Each structure stands twice: as structure tokens, then as C-alpha cells.
Amino acid sequence: MKEEFFSLAKHANFFKREKGLSPLSIALIYIGIGILWVFLSEQILALLVIDPANEQIVLLAKNFIFVILTGFLLYHLIRRSKEKQQRFQRRLQAVLESTPDAVFVVDAFLNLVDVNQAGSKILDIPSEQKPPLSFNALWEKLTLNDLEGNPVSLHDSPIHRALKGETILNQEISLDPSHNKSLCLSLSCAPIKNGTHFGAVCIGRDITEAKRLEQLRDDFVSDAAHEFKTPITTIKAYAQLMKAGKVDNTEAITAIERQSERLNRIVQGLIELSKLKGTLEEGTKEVLNLRELVEYSVRDIERATQRHSFEVTGEENVAVRVNRHRIEQVIRHILDNATRYQPKGGKVQIHVSTENQIAIISVRDYGVGIPTDRQGEIFNLYAHPHAETQYAYLSGMGIGLNLAWQFMRQQGGNIWFRSKEGQGTTFYLALPLEKGSELDLLKEQIQ
Amino acid sequence: VSDKNFDILIVDDDPDLLRVIELALNQTGHHLRFAEDGKEALERVQEKMPDVILLDMRMPVMSGWEFAREFRNHHGRAAPIVVMTAAEDSEIRAKEIGADAYLGKPFDLSHLHEVIEDALVR
Numbered sequence: 001m002k003e004e005f006f007s008l009a010k011h012a013n014f015f016k017r018e019k020g021l022s023p024l025s026i027a028l029i030y031i032g033i034g035i036l037w038v039f040l041s042e043q044i045l046a047l048l049v050i051d052p053a054n055e056q057i058v059l060l061a062k063n064f065i066f067v068i069l070t071g072f073l074l075y076h077l078i079r080r081s082k083e084k085q086q087r088f089q090r091r092l093q094a095v096l097e098s099t100p101d102a103v104f105v106v107d108a109f110l111n112l113v114d115v116n117q118a119g120s121k122i123l124d125i126p127s128e129q130k131p132p133l134s135f136n137a138l139w140e141k142l143t144l145n146d147l148e149g150n151p152v153s154l155h156d157s158p159i160h161r162a163l164k165g166e167t168i169l170n171q172e173i174s175l176d177p178s179h180n181k182s183l184c185l186s187l188s189c190a191p192i193k194n195g196t197h198f199g200a201v202c203i204g205r206d207i208t209e210a211k212r213l214e215q216l217r218d219d220f221v222s223d224a225a226h227e228f229k230t231p232i233t234t235i236k237a238y239a240q241l242m243k244a245g246k247v248d249n250t251e252a253i254t255a256i257e258r259q260s261e262r263l264n265r266i267v268q269g270l271i272e273l274s275k276l277k278g279t280l281e282e283g284t285k286e287v288l289n290l291r292e293l294v295e296y297s298v299r300d301i302e303r304a305t306q307r308h309s310f311e312v313t314g315e316e317n318v319a320v321r322v323n324r325h326r327i328e329q330v331i332r333h334i335l336d337n338a339t340r341y342q343p344k345g346g347k348v349q350i351h352v353s354t355e356n357q358i359a360i361i362s363v364r365d366y367g368v369g370i371p372t373d374r375q376g377e378i379f380n381l382y383a384h385p386h387a388e389t390q391y392a393y394l395s396g397m398g399i400g401l402n403l404a405w406q407f408m409r410q411q412g413g414n415i416w417f418r419s420k421e422g423q424g425t426t427f428y429l430a431l432p433l434e435k436g437s438e439l440d441l442l443k444e445q446i447q
Numbered sequence: 448v449s450d451k452n453f454d455i456l457i458v459d460d461d462p463d464l465l466r467v468i469e470l471a472l473n474q475t476g477h478h479l480r481f482a483e484d485g486k487e488a489l490e491r492v493q494e495k496m497p498d499v500i501l502l503d504m505r506m507p508v509m510s511g512w513e514f515a516r517e518f519r520n521h522h523g524r525a526a527p528i529v530v531m532t533a534a535e536d537s538e539i540r541a542k543e544i545g546a547d548a549y550l551g552k553p554f555d556l557s558h559l560h561e562v563i564e565d566a567l568v569r
Contacts, residue, residue, distance in 0.1 A: 222535055226505075229533035230461065233553035237467040240556045247470050255463050306462065343460060343507040344483075368507075390508060 026077055033073065037066055102185075102204040105192070106159060110135045113199065122175070122183060122204060143176040147184065147211070162189035162200035172207065184211045216382050223397045227266050231259035261304040265336060266397075268329070283323035285411075287434050290318040290327075290359050291352050297331045298350065307345025310335075314352035318359045319434040326407045327431070330415070333400040334363045334427045340394055341425065342367030357433045364426040368394070370419040378417075379405040453567055454478045456497035458488040458514065459531065460506045468501065471556045472563075485509025489517060497526050499566045501550075504532045504540065515544035527566040 021029075041062050051057075096103055102119035106112055112133040115125065123142070125133065144152040154160055158168040167190045175183045189202040235256050241247040291314070298310045320327075338348045342365045349364040370378060374385035382398040408415040412432050419425035455477050457468050465481050472479055480497065482488035486509040488500070500518070504511035515528060527547035531554070534540050541549035547569060548562050 225535060226533045229552045230464075233533070234461065234463045234467055236553045237464070237471065237556055241467065241470050244556075246474070255466070259463060390510065390513075394507065 021077065021081070029077075030070065030073070033070065034066075037062075037069070041065070102206070103201070104204075105199055105201050106163070107132075107199045108163060110139065110154075110159070110163070112138050118206075119204070122185065122206060145174045145176070147172050147174060149174075158187050158189040159200055159202055162191050162202065165191050167191070172211075175204075182208075184208045220382055220397060223395070224266070224270065227397060228263065231262045231266075234259045235263075258304050258306075261300075265304075265332070270397075270399075283326055285321050285323050287319055287321050288324055290320050290361065290431070291316055293324065293328060294331060294350055294352055294361060297328055297335060301332060301335045301339065305339050305345075308339045308342065308348055309346075310348050310350065312350045312352070314350075315354055318352055318354055320359050320431045321434045322411045322413075322431060326411055330404045330407050330429060331361065331363075333404050334429065337400065337427070338363050338365035338367065338425070340396065341365060341369075341391070343391075343394060354433060357435075359431045359433050361429040362426055363429075364424065366424040369421040369423055369425055370417075371421055375417075375419060379415075452476045452478060453498035454480065454495065455499050455501065455563065456480050456482065456488060456491050456526075457501045458482045458485065458506070458511070459501075459503035460484060461503075464503075468559070471559060475560070483507075485511060485514030485517070488514050492518065492522065492526075496522070499563060500526055500528045501563070502528055502530050502546070504530065504534065512544055515546065519545055527569055529562055529566050 045058055045061060048061075096114075096116045099116055100118055102122040103114075103116045104112060104119040104123070105114035112123075112131050115123065115131050119125075120127065123138065125138075129137075139154060144154070144157055146152055152173060158171045158173070161168055169188050170186045171188070172184065172186050175185050184207045185204040186207050187202060187204045189200055192199040192201055238247065238252040238256050242249065242252050291312075295312055298312055302308075302310060335348065335350075342348070346366050349362075351362045351364075353360050353362075368386075368391050370385050371389060377383045378385050379401050380398075381402040383401065384395050384398050386395050405415055408429060408431075414430045415427065417425055417427045455472065457465060457479060458481075459465050459468075460483050462483075465483075469479055469481070480491050482491050484506045488502070489509070491497070492500075502511045502514060509517075511530065511532075515530075518526075518528070528544070530537065530541040530544065530546040530549040531552060532540055532549065533552040537549050537551045548566050550559060550562055
């Protein structure tokens with residue numbers, strides 16, 4: 001700790017403010033030495049054993065020594081001032097290079113005269129290329145767009161406007177440096193003033209990731225609104241029909257119950273998502289029969305759909321030690337997906353088995369399947385594997401599978417799938433079996 | 448308008464919603480036909496041109512957008528289209544596909560009647 005402090009303290013010198021000599025003090029030193037020489041030169045020359053009678057030699061010696069002395073003095077003063085200037089420049093350079101935002105300076109002809117590391121990266125300037133860079137070398141390969149995708153001409157760009165004397169703060173533009181990746185930048189530019197404008201300085205902050213997250217959030221909110229509005233439409237309509245006495249009450253209540261269940265599942269997903277911000281807790285674990293939990297969840301989901309039939313097969317007693325709530329949520333979500341992505345209705349087959357101390361639940365549907373090229377992303381948060389396909393309308397909010405994956409991991413289990421486009425998907429949920437559990441379960445059943 | 452019986456085609460993939468609209472429009476005397484996706488709706492149109500089409504947007508097989516495009520390409524403005532959508536920008540969406548009117552979900556059944564009558568008058 002102490003060593004670290006001293007090593008830091010050593011570097012602190014780098015930032016020490018140096019007070020240099022002003023031109024007046026240099027002149028005063030010069031005058032002082034001159035006056036001293038005028039008064040003391042005779043005595044000093046006597047000490048150097050030059051015969052004072054030889055007037056010409058004395059005068060010559062006086063002048064020579066004065067020129068040499070002041071010459072050295074000037075050399076020393078100039079060297080000190082130059083070193084100081086270099087140190088200052090190095091410091092500025094280091095600060096500029098270390099700035100995480102891109103900083104670049106252009107001259108009046110739009111040639112790039114200075115750029116820091118972050119700037120080189122953003123403008124895609126190879127490291128072997130050092131500024132100054134000509135206008136053509138730089139701007140011809142750049143495409144500027146506003147965030148709506150409309151091209152921004154160089155003439156209207158913040159850089160050009162700054163050259164004309166305007167100060168632009170935080171203008172968001174998208175930049176396509178080498179036509180292979182698009183970057184969003186928040187660009188601030190100002191003219192460099194020194195009597196007349198002779199250039200412009202720009203600071204660009206990479207906001208690509210922030211923009212991507214903003215877009216995800218917007219899509220999510222719009223999807224969430226859509227998800228809520230669909231069941232609300234039906235519930236509201238049934239309520240109005242009941243009020244007008246235009247519907248059989250049992251029919252209306254059944255439909256309202258079904259749609260409420262759908263709303264409840266959406267809300268549940270949102271609540272779980274908000275919980276994700278904090279730490280994911282394991283929750284209290286208990287020994288339970290996985291088969292019973294599966295059947296319980298199936299009964300629940302059966303009430304929410306008219307078009308699907310469910311079939312549960314496999315082992316009857318499968319004991320696992322898990323948090324009931326978490327695993328139930330995962331099973332429900334997988335069952336929900338099996339119906340959601342089988343929009344015309346059909347069979348959902350659930351099989352419970354054990355293998356090498358592991359319990360496996362498989363959930364097979366005969367629905368639309370997952371597009372092959374998007375299968376790698378389905379466990380990502382806000383994933384939309386069906387986006388831009390004819391099944392885009394089926395997609396939910398892209399939360400459920402991410403949560404399922406996290407919950408399974410947290411409970412010591414795993415989740416994976418096999419899917420074929422147009423033929424359906426099988427999800428597998430694996431959990432470690434509780435040791436000696438069959439005995440415990442039997443005991444529990446007897447009791 | 449209500450003196451005459453019209454043929455109304457309702458296109459939505461949610462059976463509960465189809466049923467609700469059926470119940471709401473039952474007593475109007477109009478003839479109701481249903482389709483669960485855009486493709487099925489095109490088949491219904493082939494059988495007989497409806498007087499008005501109530502169209503959902505997010506549907507399997509063929510979405511509302513695709514249906515509207517196909518319909519306009521082949522049949523022009525033979526029947527008015529009323530878009531039903533839960534999208535936030537429903538009005539803009541409706542204009543994009545050249546719909547004659549729109550119903551933002553969730554809607555009042557009284558509003559459903561009004562919009563259909565309006566579309567039929569046009």
C-alpha cells in the first residue's frame with residue numbers, strides 16, 4: 001500500500017504546475033549581471049593577473065568575458081524555457097491521448113491535423129497513418145447520417161459549421177467509417193479562435209451501445225403494451241356484452257378467466273424482470289415430486305387454451321430439491337411457449353424421465369419451430385428469433401426464456417432444446433435428482 | 448344503413464375476439480364471415496367480395512399488412528378495410544396500408560358499430 005502510494009506520488013510530479021521566468025525577470029537578471037560586471041570587472045581582472053596598465057588588453061578581456069558570460073546565461077535561460085514547454089506539451093499530449101472520448105482537430109481546409117487514440121479508432125485511421133491527414137484521405141471514406149438515417153452532407157456537418165464559427169453541442173450522428181460498421185456518435189464541435197478562426201476542435205462520444213439499449217427498451221415497452229392490450233380488448237368487450245345482456249354469463253366468465261390468466265402471466269414476467277436487477281436469490285429449496293409439479297402446471301395452462309391438448313408420460317415419482325416457485329415458473333413458461341408457437345392448436349407432449357442421477361423433463365410441440373439461424377440467441381434477454389418472419393406476431397417480450405435459463409442455472413439444472421423450422425420444438429429441462437429421495441417420498445406418501 | 452344487411456368479413460387469430468365481435472354484431476342482421484389469418488381471408492374474399500373487412504394486424508401465416516397489400520393489388524378498393532390493432536401508432540399504420548378506418552385495441556363495442564357503419568356508408 002505504502003509503496004503504491006510512493007509510486008503514485010512520484011508520478012504526481014508530472015502534473016506539478018511550473019512557474020517559469022517572465023520576460024521581465026530575464027531582462028532584470030541580464031541587467032543585474034551587466035551592472036555587477038561594470039562594477040566588479042576591474043577587480044576580477046586584477047585577480048586574473050592582467051596588468052591594469054595595459055588598457056587595450058583589459059578592455060578586450062572585459063568585452064570577451066561579458067559576451068561569453070551573457071551567452072551562457074541566455075543559453076541556460078532558453079534551454080530551461082524550452083524544456084518547460086516540452087514538458088507542458090507532453091502533458092497535454094498525454095491528457096489528450098488518454099481521453100476516452102474521440103478528440104480531433106481540423107484546420108480551415110478540413111485537413112485532420114490532430115487526433116487522439118479514441119479518435120483514430122472511431123475514424124478508423126490505421127495506426128501507421130499519422131496526422132496531418134489530407135481532406136481527401138479522410139472524408140471520402142466517411143458517411144455521415146443523422147439518427148433517422150438521412151445523409152448529412154459535409155457542408156451541414158457539425159465540423160463544417162464549427163469552422164464557420166458556430167458552436168455545436170451533443171449533435172447525434174451516425175458514422176460509417178469503413179462501410180462495414182455503423183457507429184452512433186454524440187458530437188460537439190467548436191471553432192478554434194485566435195483572432196480569426198483557423199480550425200475546429202471536435203469531441204465525439206461513442207453512444208452506439210446506449211442507442212442500442214434505448215431501442216431495445218422502446219421495442220420492449222411497445223411489445224409490452226401490445227401484449228397487455230390484446231387480452232384487455234377481449235375482457236372489456238365481454239364485460240360490455242354482459243352489461244347489455246347479449247352473452248351467456250358462463251361463456252363470458254370462462255373467456256374472461258382465460259384472458260385474465262394470460263394477463264397474469266405477462267405481469268408475472270414483468271415482475272420477474274424487475275427482480276433481475278437485484279441479485280437472483282436461490283429461494284428456499286424443498287424436496288418435491290417433479291411429476292406432480294408438471295401435472296399441476298399442465299392443469300393450469302389447460303385452462304388458458306382451447307386449442308391444445310396435453311399428454312404427460314414417464315416416471316411417476318421423481319424427487320428433486322429445488323425452489324418450487326422458480327421451477328414452476330420455468331415449466332409454465334415452456335408450456336406457454338409450446339402453445340404460443342403452435343397457433344393453430346395441436347398436441348403438446350411432456351415426458352418425465354431420470355438418467356444418471358438427473359431428472360429430465362421434455363416438452364415437445366408440433367408448432368412453427370425456431371429459425372435455424374436464430375437458434376443461438378433464444379436465451380438472450382429481449383431475444384426475438386421470429387422477428388421479420390411471418391411468425392413475428394407470435395413473439396412475446398423476449399424475457400421468459402432468459403429467465404428460464406437463469407432459474408435453471410440457479411437451481412443447479414440446465415435447459416436446452418432441439419428445433420426444426422415448421423416441425424416444432426422440444427425443450428429439455430434437467431435437474432439433479434435428490435439422493436435417497438425415493439425412500440423419502442415413499443415415507444411422505446405413507447404419512 | 449341498418450335497413451340493409453351487409454356482408455362483413457372479420458379477420459383475427461384470437462378466437463375469443465372473433466366470438467366477441469360475433470356477439471356484438473349478431474343483432475345487427477349483417478351477415479358475418481370469419482377468417483383466422485390473411486390467407487384464409489383472401490380465400491373468403493375469392494368466394495364473395497365482402498362489404499367491409501375488419502382486419503387484425505399481427506396474425507399467423509399471412510399478417511394484416513400482407514393481406515392488405517395483396518387485396519389492394521388484386522381488388523383495388525372493392526371493399527373498405529377497417530384495421531384493428533393494439534399498436535401505439537395505429538393511425539399511422541392504418542394509413543400506411545391504405546385502410547379506410549382504424550380501431551385501436553382495446554375498443555368500445557359502440558365504437559365498433561360506429562366505425563363499421565361509417566365504412567359501409569363510404
